[in-house]
Amino acid sequence: MSKNKQNLLYYFLIAALVISSTIGGGYFCCVSAVMSVILLAVIVYIFVHSSILFLYFDINLIAITCLTAGYFLTSLWAIDSWMAFMGGIKFLPVCLFFLILCQIPAQKELLIQLLPLFGSLMTLISFVMMQFFVFQDYVSVAGRLSGFFQYPNTYALFMLVCMLISTYSINPQKTIWISICHTAIALVGIYLSGSRTVIVLTAFALLFISILKKRLRPYSLLGLGLFIIVIAVLFFYGYESGIAARLISTAKNASTFWGRLLYFKDALKLIMAHPFGMGYYGYYFIQSEIQTGVYSVVNVHNEFLQIILDIGILPAFLIYGAILHSLTSKNISERNRLILLIITLHSLFDYDFQFLTIFFILLLFLELENERKIRISVSTKVLAVISLLASIWACTTIGLSDFFFIKGNFQKSVHFYSKNTMAKIELLKKASNAEEMEKLADSILETNKHVAIANSAKARAAFSDGNVENFIKYKLLAIQQAPYQYEEYTDYLDCLTHCVNLYLQTNDLHSAE
Incomplete structure (x- = not known):
């Protein structure tokens, strides 16, 4: 593939990261619909203008293919087949992003090095927006900074990844102030998010770096020390502040932790009854029938269990097997191994992979093996064009329905996709007559x-x-x-x-x- 074409694909992947991270972290299905059309159009461009496609025949390819196909296939037996199809559209960009990434593996590091800049800009802009009442709901939740993710915990994880990248980029032999600034901004963002789990993981990561990375030891210990001092000062003098009170309450109130254990326990019963999954939103619809406590959640706050609940045991083991394979690879760098470990640990206590941005970042850190060239036939090119046209129709229908659902226009949401159960439930709540x-x-x-x-x-x-x-x-x-x-x-x-x-x-x- 020519250099110009590689650069074009690189810029499209940058656009995918920027769009997904800017619009709710890519959580909403309407964002996935837009991303699917854009990325599939890029793939069709590759097919039409090239006779060769690069693929890596490893566990990553199997896992990601099963994930995407699984969300569509579960429509056949899901709790709600039409909502399950929406899940297929939501996770389609994951497979498409990975396919494009396989064409330019040498550009992965360039994409990774852009993340701290994205994180710093997001933190600074969202912090300023948070000071104005009209913007607060877009960048904060209950006084906690959430960036553009609109969910503080996942935003905090994103900033931790950015912090680790910038910390490992510090080189005493070169100008280091940019990396130090990115690291400092990331630490501030993590604190302002109020995410207790990520704060613990941050301390663990900095301690890990200080022990194993002699070159970075002074900087990691300085960062860790300042982080601990800030938390300690707030503990003794800043209890009245919202975030400080939340952090301190960890020692006194573990209701969130026990609540999630309750979700996990109840979810296991559903997994035993539905080993092949219940489709997208299936867990939400059926949870009230088996729950042993009072709660209502869309996600189980554990991505391993969530994937099983959605599409079955096999895809979940393949996804986490792919992550484990990269974690234990001899070729993976210390930085990438640590970041993969952090993402994996956090995903077991939250719903990180529901955000496209986090899934895209995960793909950037997986180790690719066994590269092969696949010749693209004329029939494959025709099929790709047909797939693009079909996806434009499906993504437009579902994307607009989800967009109007988010905006609260449930009538229009149902108009564009008549099988949107969530929108019809909201209309039912407002029904004026029997x-x-x-x-x-x-x-x-x-x-x-x-x-x-x-x-x-x-x-x-x-x-x-x-x-x-x-x-x-x-x-x-x-x-x-x-x-x-x-x-x-x-x-x-x-x-x-x-x-x-x-x-x-x-x-x-x-x-x-």
Whole structure:
């Protein structure tokens, strides 16, 4: 491949990193839809203008192919098949990014070296935006800096990766102030995020570097010392500040930790029942039926378990097997091994891989092996063009639906993708009459039998029609699907009491009983 074409692919990968990290970290499906079209167009360009495709036939290729294909295939048996298809669109850019990366492996390090700059700019811009009330919701959560990720914990992980890259770039023989500035900004960003897990990992990483890297020992010890001093000062004098109070509360209140253990425990029951996965959003829809505590989460806060819940045991073991393979590789550098280890550890306590940016970064640090040249036939080029056209249609439909869902325009969301269950649930909550309520509930239950609010709506519609038998049937089903919803019980008892009183007024003792 010519140098100009390699540079073009390099710039597209930069664009992918910038777009995904700038727009919610690439968490939203609409971002994935845009990314999919752009990256697939690049791949079609490669196919049309080149007769050779480079692939690395290793565990990474198998794992990433299974991941992407898995989200589409689970549509066949998912809890909600149409929402599962949205999951396929969401994770499609992961495979496409990896495929382009395979064409320019020599540019990986250049991409990695850009990350600290991205992180520093994100931190500085979001910190300034945080000072203005109108922008606070975009860059912070409950007073915690979240960058453009809109989630402090994943932003903190991103900044930790940036800090490690810039720290390892420090060279006493050359000008080092830029790397030191990036490291300092990253440390400030990590603190302002209030992420307790990442703060612990940061201390571990700096200690690790100071022990094993003699050249960087003064800088890592200085960074670690300043970090500890800041935390200590806040511990003794800054308890009233929100972030300091949050950090100090770690020692006094472990409710978040125990809550996540509860998620894990309940998730294991679902894994035993659904070893091939339940599709994207499947865990969210079915969790209320098996949970042993009061909570409602979209993700289980453990990416290994989340992948199993979504697409099955095999893809999860392949993904983490690929990471482990790189971690134990003889060719991997100390820096890359440490960063991979940090990402892996954090992913076991949060939902990092739901953000495209983190997944893209993960791909940059995997070791590629067994390169092969694949000749591209004319039929393959035609198939690539057809795939691009099909993806434009699918991504436009699903992307616009997700965009309007995020914006709160649920009617338009359903207009673009009529199978968007989440949007229909929101419309159901706002239904103004029994007829509209029943119509929406039927539409939801047609594709997903596990939505308690839809059965509850069917019960209310039956009650409005005076059909007490159907009211009891659907209300009991709603209670069975959401046993921790207190309102369902009170509504059930209130309606039954009302019915009994009406029967007694007409001396219908049999019906009252």
